[in-house]
Amino acid sequence: MSGAPPVDGQDWRVFHATGAAPEGPPNPLPEAPPWRRFRGGPALPAPPDDDAAARRRLGQVDSVPQLDEETIDIVNAALVLRRPLLVTGPPGVGKSTLAYLISRELGLGRVLEWNIVSRTALRDGLYAYDALGRAQAIGTWRAGMLAPLEPEGHERGAADQALLTLGDFVTLGPLGTALLPYDRPRVLLVDELDKSDIDLPNDLLHVLENGSYDIPELVRDTADSARVHTSDPGLHAVVRHGRVECREFPVVVITSNGEREFPAAFRRRCLPLEMRSPTxxxxxxxxxxxxxxxxxxxxxxxxxxxxxxxxxxxxxxxxxxxxxxxxxxxxxxxxxxxxxxxxxxxxxxxxxx
Structure with a gap:
């Protein structure tokens, strides 16, 4: 295989594009560079797997490299440097499949997908706040408070009001979930970014550089922490003081069909990878x-x-x-x-x- 020579007999690469899941505990990633280390915490449990989605994308693969050596080296550089991959190439060449290949081989769990359309804004990827749903829930609760007490004398109070906490109406998007404080990085697929509004790549710059974001509704809340929904079905996370910060920067695979050019400041933060037609x-x-x-x-x-x-x-x-x-x-x-x-x-x- 091509690439840099091993150091002390050890291959510098952790990804070999076999698509085969690790037989035992997954190998640790190299330590992040000092300028790509983050302080999020406390650590969350490991994310769930989604074997069905991986099989749809990859099938039941054997340990045979599915990418050329140059592509494998670029992916490994992104993993070592904790930088997003900007994957370009014609439609249908397998750009989005790369995220599943990385996730399965490195044992990083369910891939978080953010599918981009012309109306997509940064907040869509970070979180959604159901203000209308909360207003309706508060109205229902107040109506119940005015109703007669139940025969047993049950008083509608703190227990019922607890159901109206702000976090119950906040759901983190794929990008927002990927930036939660996991011990090992999540894999985030940002699919077809070239279809976005012209401002979205620039809006992403701060988040991709700092590995963190604020939820203003929770920042203004009087509670110190809130339990919110995540993009993983049925799972929740605790957000403290309205701020989310990762522990390990996620593996971000951004795909583009080449329908537009991205700003230089955005491209500077990504490693470019052009997917060629398979042999x-x-x-x-x-x-x-x-x-x-x-x-x-x-x-x-x-x-x-x-x-x-x-x-x-x-x-x-x-x-x-x-x-x-x-x-x-x-x-x-x-x-x-x-x-x-x-x-x-x-x-x-x-x-x-």
Whole structure:
């Protein structure tokens, strides 16, 4: 393998793009640089896994590298330096899958996804405050206070009012959850940032640099701490004095289809990674990962897919997987009457139909 020579016989890289989960306790990451260390706490329990989502993205992979050496080195540099990855490349080349590959191999738990659209603002990724829901809950509680006492003489008071605490109406977004104080970094996928409003990359600068943010509604609250919802289903976290700060900067994978340029100040804080089209060997490895064994027509379909991609236009790895799946059903003939259907599945997506 290429890259820097090992120090004292130890490879400097912790990520090798195998996609295989660790058999025992995951290996620790190298210590963060002094300028990328943070003070958040107390530490939260390790996040849950989401094996179903990882299998959908990666399949059941063997310990075979799925990326080229240069890409693996850039990912490792981002891990060592605690810097976001800005991943560019054509649609469907596997940019967002990289986040799942990193998470599974390093044992970092469920990937937090933040899908960007033109209306997305920074606060959408940090947290949401349901002010209307809280107002309705307070109105319901006050109406109950005015109602007659229950037969047993139960007084509606502190116990009922506790249900109206401010934190019950705050939910951290994917970015906000990724910045909670975990002992090991979370993996955050910021998908298709180039579709955002022009201000969002600049708005991200402060958060990505400082690893922290404030929730103004909780800062103004009289309580010292609040128990809030997170982006992990059914889980909560305690926020003190309205401020969230990470302990380990998350592994941030930001994808872009190259539809726009980002400000220099934003690009300076990220490591650039251009994803190239997979080689034939890598495509066969990906197909085998999803199907456990290589189906009979897989190599022929991979060759057709490569020819289509080399002729220009836009093609997605999903198209190849769909075509392979179809050939495994019954007596479907990929080289006979079904050839036209295969061509439809592997068509150029840049065309209108």
């Amino acid at each position: 034939r060997a890598q495509l066969l490895t990906m197909v085998q990962s999803h199907f456990r064994a290589l189906p009979s027509h897989a190599e022929d379909l991979v060759d057709i897919f490569i020819r289509q991609a080399q002729s220009g236009g836009t093609h997605s790895l999903d198209q190849l997987l769909n075509a392979v799946q179809l050939t495994t059903n019954g007596d479907f003939q990929a080289d006979g009457s079904g050839r036209r259907l295969i061509e439809v599945l592997l068509r150029d997506l840049s065309k209108g139909r």
